[in-house]
Amino acid sequence: MTDAPGPLAGVKAAVFDAYGTLFDVNAAVQRYAEAVGPDAAHLSEVWRNKQLEYSWTLSLMGHYAAFWDLTVRALDYALAVHPNVDPGLRERLLDAYRDLDAYPEVPGVLAALRKRGIRTAVLTNGNAAMVDRAVASANLADHLDAVLSVDDAQVFKTHPDAYRIALTRLAVGQGDVLFCSSNRWDVAGAGAFGFRTAWVNRKGLPDEYAALAPTVVVGSLDGLL
Secondary structure, eight states, X not given: OOXXXXXGTTOSEEEEOOBTTTBOTTHXXXXXXXXXXXXXXXXXXXXXXXXXXXXXXXXXXTOOOOHHHHXXXXXXXXXXXXXXXXXXXXXXXXXXXXXXXXXXXXXXXXXXXXXXXXEEEEEESSOHHHHHHHHHHTXXXXXXXXXXXXXXXXXXXXXXXXXXXXXXXHTOOGXXXXXXXXXXXXXXXXXXXXXXXXXXXXXXXXXXXXXXXXSEEESSGGGGO
């Protein structure tokens, strides 16, 4: 635990969302932007939006599927929406998504948190094999005390059972955790569960979920330190 002022005061564990927070979800399409063509940005947006939509829809149904399977289905939909994009790029885009780029400040921030005695963990919708590969490809494994997947609860965030995984695996209380995500809906869900929260608002988006305000808002993970 740290006694430092600011958002880290009293924190025992900093728990991070993975996709969009540690890893740039647009990096896969960006690697092939020239081959994809003028629809690249919109293709990436549709891919991400459908990936999330499928997770929420399944959770409301009481169903579950591996997040990687939803990622594949979402790309297939995005390619169908953009018939001018070469469908032969499908496998290359999926391979790129398996090895997404981490944001540049991520390794340094994780290392700094651990030096302060704060445990670091990922809590992600990504299934275990998917996130383990992403962590390994970005060389983040040595900076994390735990990599946690909603696989353990068989339900996606923002269901409370998904956030409860962190308490069980890290042996901490709700008030000991600072949960960090670039996804405002995820911050709202974690706040409703009882975590302190940091919204990593990389794009300067307007706020929403006013009744579930984040503990702190930062422009990048550097703002936590």
